[in-house]
Amino acid sequence: xxxxxxxxxxxxxxxxxxxxxxxxxxxxxxxxxxxxxxxxxxxxxxxxxxxxxxxxxxxxxxxxxxxxxxxxxxxxxxxxxx
Amino acid sequence: xxxxxxxxxxxxxxxxxxxxxxxxxxxxxxxxxxxxxxxxxxxxxxxxxxxxxxxxxxxxxxxxxxxxxxxxxxxxxxxxxxxxx
Numbered sequence: 828x829x830x831x832x833x834x835x836x837x838x839x840x841x842x843x844x845x846x847x848x849x850x851x852x853x854x855x856x857x858x859x860x861x862x863x864x865x866x867x868x869x870x871x872x873x874x875x876x877x878x879x880x881x882x883x884x885x886x887x888x889x890x891x892x893x894x895x896x897x898x899x900x901x902x903x904x905x906x907x908x909x
Numbered sequence: 910x911x912x913x914x915x916x917x918x919x920x921x922x923x924x925x926x927x928x929x930x931x932x933x934x935x936x937x938x939x940x941x942x943x944x945x946x947x948x949x950x951x952x953x954x955x956x957x958x959x960x961x962x963x964x965x966x967x968x969x970x971x972x973x974x975x976x977x978x979x980x981x982x983x984x985x986x987x988x989x990x991x992x993x994x
Contacts, residue, residue, distance in 0.1 A: 869936070872956070878993070879940075881940070884927060889930075891931075899927065905964070906941075906964050909948040909962065
């Protein structure tokens with residue numbers, strides 16, 4: 828498919844920005860979905876060995892890209908251990 | 910049974926939990942409910958007081974809709990609760 832795109836680009840060079848932007852958008856979407864699948868603490872792949880992955884998140888860890896008004900360096904574990 | 914039964918000073922809202930940073934706090938409610946019951950079970954098994962488990966009690970009472978809490982408590986009493994305690 829990449830070869831088809833390159834051939835088209837040679838024949839119609841004005842289409843190159845289109846390929847660039849569509850390519851960037853598609854890779855961006857794919858990467859974000861991979862990030863969600865692999866790193867999101869709500870996602871559970873292995874019910875036997877890792878049944879509650881959100882409990883493995885450290886009290887200081889930030890998953891969101893941008894958190895308004897939350898200073899993650901000052902957070903600590905709230906509930907008592909048992 | 911717990912301090913919450915006395916009409917004393919108000920408790921602050923549950924603090925920010927980095928495990929559940931988004932708007933949907935359903936899992937926060939459910940996790941604290943589970944933690945409370947697991948804590949109570951463990952403390953009872955070890956023969957210690959369940960007083961430290963109160964933290965989780967207050968948090969889930971603050972976060973969860975009361976209908977959910979009622980339904981889950983009934984399910985626990987009936988033995989049909991789906992969560993792992």
